[in-house]
Amino acid sequence: MTVLQLTDVIQPAHAAVWLISKPADISKIGLNKAESGYIQESLTGERRQAFLAGPGRTLAVLLKDKADNLSRNAETFRKAAAQLTNWCNENKLGTIQLNDSTDNAHDLLAFAEGMLLANYQFLKYRKNPKKETNTLANIVIVSRSVNASDVAHLRIAAEATCRARDLVNEPLSTLDATALARTFRQYGRDAGFSVEILNRAKIESLKMGGLLAVNAGSDRPPTFTIMEYKPAKARNKKPVILVGKGVVFDTGGYNIKVGNHMETMKCDMAGAAAVGATLWAVAKAKLPVHVIGLVPATDNMVNGSGFVPGDVLTMYNGLTVEVLNTDAEGRLILADALSYGEKYSPELVIDLATLTGAAAAAIGPAGIVCMGTAPEKAKEALKASGTRVHERLAEFPFWDEYDELIKSDVAEIKNIGSAYAGAITAGKFLSHFVKSPWMHFDIAGPAFLASKDAYRPKGGTGVGVRLLFDFFKNYTGA
Ligand code: BES
Ligand code: ZN
Ligand code: ZN
Helix, strand or coil: EEEEEEEECCCCEEEEEECCCCCHHHCCCCCCHHHHHHHHCCCCCCCEEEEECCCEEEEEEECCCCCCCHHHHHHHHHHHHHHHHHCCCCCCCCCEEEECCCHHHHHHHHHHHHHHCCCCCCCCCCCHHHHHHHHHHHEEEEEECHHHHHHHHHHHHHHHHHHHHHHCCCCCCCCHHHHHHHHHCCCCCCCCCEEEEEEEEHHCCCCCCCHHHHCCCCCCCCCCEEEEECCCCCCCCCCCEECCCEEEEEECCCCCCCCCCCCHHHHHHHHHHHHHHHHHHHHCCCCCCCCCEEEEEEECCCCCCCCCCCHHHHHHHHEECCCCCCCHHHHHHCCCCCCHHHCCCEEEEEECCCCCHHHHHHHHHHCCCEEEECCHHHHEEEEEEEHHHHHEEEEECCHHHHHHHHHHHCCCECCCCCCCCCEEEEEEEHHHHCCCEEEEEEEECCEEEEECEECEEEEEEECCCHHHHHHCCCCCCC
């Protein structure tokens, strides 16, 4: 993980990035005449970036756009920071100092965030990882206006995001349900929260019919992980529950995925990764909130005992479900976790899941599809966090008409809808298992990228972690 520090003294020996508001600010950087003349010239016309890479001084200067909207502005800086991160690594820099000519804390923090996130690499399985490791190891914010706790929070949120990315990038062979649960136990030890892992026998005795059905075709046992962070000075009386889909690999089951649809399915535990990483972050930052994370985990495989279309399941809450497609497995394991969560009488429940191709098809990797029954105030707070961290929420309708689409002739409900509104019928399915105020985040679009996008790497993105961390930073209880 790239180290992030805060100081108020410039070290002339180190390379620097300067954010400036107007060309005249070049005079504040401390350059000689020739250098500032060169930078000045480079910033004429449409050009907003200038670079100086010499033996005495390595410098990048960024001329800011007019600040009109804080969130949009922050995203501009994160993206510019991603480009500058590439520049740092191409120039083999080890340390970069970040300065702002007007000492604008907001802009500096957004820029630092972009760099931390962009400098992520997953090199565990490379033959020569040292050779490929980015040179950039230290980011130093030079400022009097940035406060230390903001830097600490930024560091934690970025590290948590990278932890979630690592988990998503890990294949089934090294990260099955048991390994996932053990990783969360390690997170708990590291950050200070309690972790209980329910094994197959316990899951059987609890009659979690959804989780057991999805696991039936697997040679590996399921797990159900309960994480709890409960600080003495929590602002909320009743907990907030996070539920994460932990399908460590989704083959589709007997409705097996065809073509190349299976290729990326190690990503199907991205919801679980976001939940575990968020618990880690909240506990590390000692935020005054009581949070519980629930992760049902299994792979969705086929052997002689796998569940099949037509099977009728009795779920943890007693509801019966007709399985019509074994590839709609996420909602089955989430259903048991959601109804298990009811025993805590939570203030708010949020689930995160790579649940439907329909959500990904609808809005792509640009945002998170959401829906649910939470009060408007909670929805607005979540959307505001999403906008601030640029993990935007797109709320889908949750009209009664969609309930009709999952009625079953055999059981109470069935696990698929009709030809349209696939993301919504999946959400409607989940709604049968949670009575508390609840939001469903379908992260199938942004969880795993086919190619790098600015500060989001190819592969696992860690989506959801920064959103939830921001939400909890601002959470004051219902
Ligand atoms: N894990 C998939 C959803 C998914 C698709 C995640 C693409 C990430 C990228 C989920 O379990 C699934 O297969 N859903 C089916 C549901 C259908 C059978 C009703 C789908 O979306 O096709
Ligand atoms: Zn599936
Ligand atoms: Zn799935």
